[in-house]
Amino acid sequence: MHTTVRRTWAAPLALVAVTGSAFLTAPPAQAAHTPCPRVTIGSGWYGDNRARLQELIDHYGSCRPHRPGRAKPVAVFDWDNTVVKNDVGDATMFWLLRNGRIRQPAAGDWSTTSRHLTPAATKALADACADLARPGAPLPTGTPAGAACADEINAVYGTAATRTGAPAFAGWDRRTTEPSYAWLPQLMQGWTAREIRGFAAAARTENLAAPVGATQRVGTTTTATGWVRYYDQQTDLIKGLRKAGFDVWISSASPQPVVEVWARSAGIGADHVIGIRNTTTNGGRFTAHLQGCGTTEDGADTMITYIDGKRCWINKEVFGVRGAAAEQVQPAARRQVFAAGDSDTDISFLRDATALRLVVNRNKNELMCRAYDNGDGRWIVNPMFIEPKKRRTDPYPCATTGYVDHDGTKAPVLRADGSVVPDQADSVY
Template identity: 80%
Template sequence: MGAAAAIAAGTLVATAPAAQAAHCTAPRLAAGWYGDNRARLQQLIDEYGTCNPYRPSRTKPVAVFDWDNTVVKNDVGDAQMYWLLRSGKIRQPAGDWTGTSRYLTPAAARALADACGALARPGAPLPTGTPAGAGCADELAAVYGTAATRSGAAAFAGWDHRTIEPAYAWLPQLMQGWTAREVRGFAAAARAENLAAPVGATQRVGTADVTGWVRYYDQQKDLIGGLQKAGFDVWISSASPQPVVEVWARGVGVAADHVIGIRNTTTSGGKLTAHLQGCGSVKDGADTMITYIDGKRCWINKEVFGVRGAAAEKVQPAARRQVFAAGDSDTDISFLRDATALRLVVNRNKNELMCRAYDDSDGKWIVNPMFIEPKKPKSTPYPCSTTGYVDHDGTPGPVRRGDTSIIPDQTDSVYQGVSAK
């Protein structure tokens, strides 16, 4: 029987690929998932992986994970900010503090100047880890963590709420003057501390006690490894700084060239500037498009699928989109919606995300409680029909499906203690 006839008859031909197919075993996911989520994820691997059927020449299916509170518990950007403050690694800006962010308000710039201005010369690190620098550390932490000064004045203004979060962007901007290699060293130190600290630990930053620990989610690490073994092209898309996420991503087997974080522009000498790389129609240094909501879509289209120019800001044809995506926050909405086969949501009670996930209009959403210290069920419905969506100018409104119909309010129904397998 010839090869063509054998294939038509449904029999294996004794070729090298067929021999490999006969011995191919799809990775099996470990337990620890809510409801039938493990079965749904396993179905994804079985359907799109290299074993079913064995097709070594086909394009790899793409899977994209958010990082903070999706792959790890807690936020590695926060962990890095706290480490920078404790270690005195944030530099006094050369001019007014508004040079660190185009969105920083005059009130915030004045508060920072009052708290930090006398502590170091321009370009020198601020002594935020010392008693003398505690007030400066507190002001920096307030602006970063609450988007307000210690006195309650708004710290940022005038941004597009679907493409950038100024407080997130401010962290890499505060790293100006260091090289990416130096920042990776800072990240390695912060990572070691946060993994060694017990669950629930706090640390003193300035005069406040803040979160002092991070953990990888075993289930997500297992899922990423299983997808990779099954032939998926796995990427991380995060609104934490690029060099920081690169260091953390190694812990789940994702290389630096598959990490998309917030990216600074650099000087000719390789030092980070206070400006950010752009995407789509946004040029480098415009500081308006980071890996945040629609910005995540743009950066994934650009880096993963090679889409250039303004087209990267648009939803691509199904063949040029990820088959799987995982996230935990409204910041992940756009790239989750772009996934063509399955979308995993880690439930942190975020309005727009949970409205869409629970509505599940196309049957491709699955929800899982947080794997460590899961949230309690939300006591009131998600306000999908009224204020669950935040528009570009920050105005709240109803969450709409692709056909523009309004999603009705949704009840929180996936939480620990209901069903876990």
Template identity: 80%
Template structure:
């Protein structure tokens, strides 16, 4: 029999096949988009919530908390973004800005109490600082010379070493000998402070790791000591406690959370500040302190330079104009003479915080906001209260704030100290003299 014919399979046209493929692709893309949208939307929601809710700790004066929040909102991770946008930089001084009291002092007192300062080579104290005067060198040699051989630690924590401890402490703390003779001479008042530098120079012979160990021991003692504690140093007493400012630690944390690149710039020794900065969430790579040169792994009595000042010249530390140089060098990678000069706004910190005339230059360099902790320092308070560009805010000290200064700051006459120590008027960027200012935030 003849087989039944099988109907032919009808194949779709090429056009219909293309339309079906396109539809399938569209459906797949839509499903993929929907699958991606949910987590993306959740991430966006979380980001928005984070940006809307950063809250600084209580305890700020006036509208300072609101001004700081505006800084975070405008320049931080919640602000406008564009490809290649650099992280905004914030720079804090350390002593009496992030903490109450001075961690350099705390370390110096620990070194004296524990006999960790070495007799200089040949017993010649002028090798510890090019600015040390002959009367100071003689006083130190007299008080300390018989106690240890060159290079060995001096027993300043013992009764027989008390006079040596007293002389060292006098030179360090008062820039004078116990008999009142000037201890330092011939330094630039805008780039260094020889007493601050001397602490770092007295650390010669130790490694940076050993100094960090000393600083950690001092930190533990000073944080656990009750507020107001006095400690025995030589035959006298000295401040024996330090505290972090909760508000400043909170501010630093919020700035970092918002994407700021946060740095510390201090005129205390580098290894010391590294130890303390950890307690505010700042790693050693973001600390700028006084930096010694090294030999065979140990610190020398010479200091690293910046800008046009070479290593070993010992004439520039992170102090007033020296802070500008070191910030430009370490944060913005400016090299050579230009590091000591004002940089374009895009290569400067947007925020800075300080408490003293030692901070005035890097505060002025900040482009958006400048926080001043009021310790009644003439030049700094003149500029902060003048507030010629509206970017200065003043806050009383968070612990044991100073009382109101009863007389105006002498801005128009002696508020500024020149390179050679000559006093003069404080001037604005346009050269105009700032009038005397009344203390209003205390």
């Protein structure tokens, strides 16, 4: 675990309106300043999004009068489908299955791989995989003999159900974890972080080399996505923010070592990646348990980088907030000024951003309800940069079922003041 630094702003700041949004800038007494080189971002953005992002850089970058001697402004990006097209966790899982790198669990007991795995899923996995390898040994899921095992693992991972349709997971908090996301790093038990980075690098090479639209066969029944691409606009933005003096982080619900490998090309080091993190043995090998945050700081496999869990992990790793306080919204001075995401899984850390929030439109209900409602003028929406989705024809159901509660109950999306967000039309596509 790397050392974290508590960040605060050292002096009072005044608000100035800029193109429909409010940015923090220096008091008038500090306005005199010798200009320094301006950092600019590239093209390829929708509407006035490029201008809004440029304003963010101009008002928070190191060239501004209020910046010298103060902590860097923080920017946080989700990774999958925000900085890259497609999912690097999926790409790694498919590689693990095709190359036989998932180990038989201890005593062949699949319930040890996830506290949320149902008895039906535990039995289905045991039936398909039990005779293929001794406990702790890799399963031959890339061979004809292991194809049924690969099919069962992939069904549980990809559909949250067994091949016969029985629910694979139960009893989780929908705002702090997603058991199928968590299951991928849990299935990496027995390997070291260095070994997992090697697997992820091999999967990365394959997926970047494959043509756009390529597919791959996993097991006997699944034709899966077989390619990934970086969004040039997002990697340029990340590099521009860093050049302008921003402290840029990645928060992802893919495994920590996997995102580390991919983030390197965007200029983000491992110490600025927050993915799902396994606990380890004294020998550095991953266990099937996950590091915790907030009230589960000592680890309970229930607070991953997912919705409210992303808020907790950002507060913990970026701002040094510990214990139960990490699960709460922090004062503005201890929050990111900018955030970017594409899914409902990102909603909490996006709402926490104080200056600007970039949403890549993938037609996700709660996220698009809040982005289009745009009550404080600080949300901007951009279509996906590669293969953007078509316009959603019916409104987002914000006033009825756009929000998913902790127990899975669907409810209206509420503003901070408790009022209901009305249904929203899809207008950026």
